[in-house]
Amino acid sequence: MIIFDVEANGLDPTKLWTFSYSFVDSKKVYTLTDYQDIINFINQENQKETYFIGHNIIMWDIPFALKKLLKVFPKNVIDTLGLSWYLYSHKTKHGLEDWGEYFGIPKPKIKSEEWLGPLPEESEKDFIEKMKYR
Numbered sequence: 001m002i003i004f005d006v007e008a009n010g011l012d013p014t015k016l017w018t019f020s021y022s023f024v025d026s027k028k029v030y031t032l033t034d035y036q037d038i039i040n041f042i043n044q045e046n047q048k049e050t051y052f053i054g055h056n057i058i059m060w061d062i063p064f065a066l067k068k069l070l071k072v073f074p075k076n077v078i079d080t081l082g083l084s085w086y087l088y089s090h091k092t093k094h095g096l097e098d099w100g101e102y103f104g105i106p107k108p109k110i111k112s113e114e115w116l117g118p119l120p121e122e123s124e125k126d127f128i129e130k131m132k133y134r
Contacts, residue, residue, distance in 0.1 A: 003053045004053070056081045
């Protein structure tokens with residue numbers, strides 16, 4: 001099983017910045033930025049019948065980032081947003097920011113212009129590194 005997250009340049013993206021993932025039994029996080037590397041990785045894991053786990057992946061990561069921009073998508077998915085609604089129906093909010101606050105891990109504050117690309121004072125390499133932790 002793989003836990004993953006995608007970062008792109010907005011809610012209707014034209015550029016995928018990062019595909020970050022970790023295997024469930026590992027603490028190491030890997031980040032891919034090259035489109036062909038991402039496509040190859042997803043296809044390779046699909047052949048193994050690997051499950052891809054993420055938050056809101058059915059409504060955003062897969063249709064808007066992976067399928068739209070790369071024309072690839074994981075076959076077996078577990079969306080933790082749906083699990084949150086089902087298992088914690090008494091909660092009024094189910095976003096990652098809300099869960100982060102609950103567990104004492106605040107989400108980094110991000111200005112809307114930061115999603116578009118590197119700020120004038122940063123390199124693309126520094127920007128990609130920053131996107132890993134969103």
